[in-house]
Amino acid sequence: MKEISRISFVIPCYRSEKTIGGVINEIESVMKGLSKYSYEIICVNDGSPDNTGVVLEELSSRDEHIVFCELARNFGQDGALMAGFHLVSGDLIICLDDDGQNPAEYIPDFINKIDEGYDLVFAKYRKRKFNWIKNAGSAFNRWCSIHLTGTPKDIYINSYFAARRYVIEEVRKTRNPAPYVLGQVSTVTRRMANIDVEHRKREVGHSNYSMSRMIKLWADNLFAFSIxxxxxxxxxxxxxxxxxxxxxxxxxxxxxxxxxxxxxxxxxxxxxxxxxxxxxxxxxxxxxxxxxxxxxxNKNPQFVVREVMAKNREITISREDEE
The missing domain is CATH 1.10.287 (Helix Hairpins)
Known part of the structure; x- marks a missing residue:
């Protein structure tokens, strides 16, 4: 397997004008200690109604590591992830949330676990600090991942995960207009593992996962991979x-x-x-x-990119899997 030399971080962003800067700073602080790796931070603004897009545009204009992708409207977290996957250039892709609850200090642990021979590594929270709605959704998603996609029972699926590039390349081939990324990556490989991670309490704002969003997510998980x-x-x-x-x-x-x-x-x-x-x-x-x-x-789109910005380089979205 190819040695990792470049890491792509993919962060779907929604209502995170007050948190995304801190998330990026934390990633860059950790990566300074991992100088053998080049990296990029792909931030996908998923039609945020606040100033998230303005903040990301400013950050990308002065930091060459940041790629800012603006979607034409809100497509949901999985649509934003799929857009980010079409922009990655790294050998290893690490996905994390924009709210600061995923500590970047565990990036070396992800890399070390991948170097052990795993293709897919999920964070496993020692103690979850979500509200009851998201905890219930996580329990249901875990049941689906075990019984519908065949994920091993000892593996905990999480939106904070790392995957080798070939896994992401396989996932982005799908044209499902209602993608469910965690389920899709789990069907690609059985070489997966967990690392223990401390889950931070949300310091700013509240979860964007309302009951209606959770029901949609459950439906995508339930109907996307199995009859x-x-x-x-x-x-x-x-x-x-x-x-x-x-x-x-x-x-x-x-x-x-x-x-x-x-x-x-x-x-x-x-x-x-x-x-x-x-x-x-x-x-x-x-x-x-x-x-x-x-x-x-009907070819309903997974996402529609309005623009992509990055300092000192031109970025084109890769859609080689489409005719």
Whole structure:
């Protein structure tokens, strides 16, 4: 495997005008002690409504390590990551958040773990300092990663991770209009590991993950890599049909042995509501897949780049995987 000589950091940015400068300064402070590596910091502004774009433009104009990518609108964290992946030039790509909760001091640990022969290394927080919504989402994503993408049970998936370049090159080939990066990198390789990391408490602002954003993320994770939800709905249908026939036989027998048993309107309505709900659930699951096929056929974009800026060099976005 090629020796690492250059590192690309990819940071999706949203409402981080007060934190992104500190994140970049911390990365550069750590990289000064790792002088054998060249590096770049790719900051993707994901349609932030605040002054994040202004801050990043100013930073990139005076620091040659910073690449500023401005998206045309908000595409979500995974869309921003995909845009950053098309700009990387490093042998190792490290992704981290823009809120300062991912300590850059662990960068050498990521590098050392990759040098041991791993292709993908995730941070594992000793103690998570998220709100309950994001903790619940993380637990669900972990279940999905284990049961849908086949991630080993002892591996914890996290948005703070490092990957060899070939992993990212494989991920950016996907044209899924609703990408889920953590799931996609996990399907590329089984040479993955964790490093223990302290999780910082958020000092500025609040999490951008509302309940609606978390539900969208869960849906992307659940439907992006597996047909298991459809298979589950099929087996639910089989089981309920079986019990339906058993109940029908029981009703017929009871009618002949005890004709005085009253016909139950309430029980009938309950059964109809249950079966109707299950049918609608199955239709909804199939509709989710069909909708994603439609978006893919309609070539809905994962992201749209408005401009890319970097000091003293010209940056072009790599889309060699597209026709």
């Amino acid at each position: 298991i939800p459809i298979q589950i709905s099929r087996w639910i249908g089989v089981v309920l049909t079986f019990f339906g026939f058993i109940f029908l036989i029981y009703t017929i027998i009871m009618y002949f042995f005890d004709p005085t048993v009253p016909l139950g309107w309430s029980s009938l309505m309950s059964v109809m509501l249950i079966f109707g709900g299950i049918i609608l659930l199955a239709i909804g699951i199939m509709g989710e897949y069909i909708g994603r096929i439609y978006m893919l056929g």
